[in-house]
Amino acid sequence: MLNLLQLGLASLRLLVLAADSQNLTKAARDAHMTVSAASQRLAALEREAARVCTLHFPV
Known part of the structure; x- marks a missing residue:
């Protein structure tokens, strides 16, 4: 799984x-x-941002 730093x-x-x-x-x-x-890259960025937000701000 990519992280925000890997997405670059x-x-x-x-x-x-x-x-x-x-x-x-x-x-x-x-x-x-x-x-x-571009669409794939933005989708990957969105998935990773959602994952990070879920880790830091659980519902």
């Missing part, structure tokens, strides 16, 4: 690009990757 700055940069543009296609293009790869 490229994933966090992609997240910022997607948030700023509100457009995954544009964010993927700006990050020099396919939309599919």
